[in-house]
Amino acid sequence: MDNKQKEQILRSSGVNVLKCMRCGKCTATCPNYEEMEYHPHEFVYMVEKGDLEKLMASQSIYRCLTCFACVERCPRGVEPAKLIEAVRLAAVHRQGENHIVPDDIPGMLDDDLPQQAIVSVFRKYTK
Numbered sequence: 001m002d003n004k005q006k007e008q009i010l011r012s013s014g015v016n017v018l019k020c021m022r023c024g025k026c027t028a029t030c031p032n033y034e035e036m037e038y039h040p041h042e043f044v045y046m047v048e049k050g051d052l053e054k055l056m057a058s059q060s061i062y063r064c065l066t067c068f069a070c071v072e073r074c075p076r077g078v079e080p081a082k083l084i085e086a087v088r089l090a091a092v093h094r095q096g097e098n099h100i101v102p103d104d105i106p107g108m109l110d111d112d113l114p115q116q117a118i119v120s121v122f123r124k125y126t127k
């Protein structure tokens, strides 16, 4: 796994994985535990190790509910949900999914579509 990708995920999430003491409280509180192959404490640990490929290929990045229960529960302020979101965005960008470029926009416009919707999707998917 390339170190640059790890650094980019750490930077964009703002998470300091080194603060984690591996207590597992984040995972114990996750309401979507059953549906997630990798759990919040594993995201923290695996990103620290640079083991990103498995995380980026896992459905867990889409199954996280972004409920922030893991963030609330963490005694060390690690904020695993932010890390999961950063891994998801990295995977989406790499796959080229959900990604539009300015030249795509004119073709999307029609009389029924609020321009605000285009602006919103453009902001969201070009992060």
Ligand code: SF4
Pocket: 019, 020, 021, 022, 023, 024, 025, 026, 027, 040, 041, 044, 073, 074, 075, 076, 077, 078, 079, 080
């Ligand atoms: S609750 Fe916080 S300190 Fe404990 S395992 Fe999860 S991220 Fe690490």
Ligand code: SF4
Pocket: 026, 029, 030, 031, 032, 033, 039, 040, 063, 064, 065, 066, 067, 068, 069, 070, 071, 080, 081, 084
């Ligand atoms: S934000 Fe995601 S990982 Fe964290 S508790 Fe909610 S569903 Fe679980």
